[in-house]
Amino acid sequence: MVTASRRRAEPALRLAEEFVAVEMTRLVGYTFAHVRNFLIAPIAMLVLLLFAAASYPFRPQHLVLNLVEAVLGAALLLALTMIEQTDRNEILSRIANRTPNRVDFDASFFGQIAFYLALPIAARLVTQFPALGEPVAGLLAGLGRG
Numbered sequence: 001m002v003t004a005s006r007r008r009a010e011p012a013l014r015l016a017e018e019f020v021a022v023e024m025t026r027l028v029g030y031t032f033a034h035v036r037n038f039l040i041a042p043i044a045m046l047v048l049l050l051f052a053a054a055s056y057p058f059r060p061q062h063l064v065l066n067l068v069e070a071v072l073g074a075a076l077l078l079a080l081t082m083i084e085q086t087d088r089n090e091i092l093s094r095i096a097n098r099t100p101n102r103v104d105f106d107a108s109f110f111g112q113i114a115f116y117l118a119l120p121i122a123a124r125l126v127t128q129f130p131a132l133g134e135p136v137a138g139l140l141a142g143l144g145r146g
Contacts, residue, residue: 025095028092028095035082039079039082040116042075043075043079043116043119043120046072046075046120047072047123049068050068050072050123050124051126051127053068054127065127069124072120076116076117076120079116080116083109083112083113083116084103087109088102122136
């Protein structure tokens with residue numbers, strides 16, 4: 001049996017629950033902005049290190065390039081693993097209106113992956129084939145605008 005005082009309390013309780021949910025969603029968004037920055041910064045620094053290693057005439061240059069590429073590959077693998085785990089997380093999936101506890105291989109998922117892979121792959125191509133520098137730069141500029 002529902003009493004009159006309980007009926008009056010239900011709208012207030014509903015508003016309190018909604019307030020907590022909105023604040024938690026805002027906090028998760030704020031945190032993910034920082035996580036994204038913590039992923040972008042090392043990848044960008046490793047790309048710059050790749051350019052530096054490719055342009056400076058080290059004696060065993062191929063060894064230095066291989067080492068930088070291995071570290072860059074490890075950073076990209078970590079980024080891809082984090083994207084996959086966040087897409088699989090139940091709470092984050094519900095916030096993003098996605099299927100909980102599984103990865104949806106859709107345009108949004110592949111867009112996130114492309115965001116982290118485009119610059120390192122382009123950098124690797126340019127260091128390996130310098131003639132591709134101008135076309136790749138034009139392609140990346142077009143992606144940045146769109």
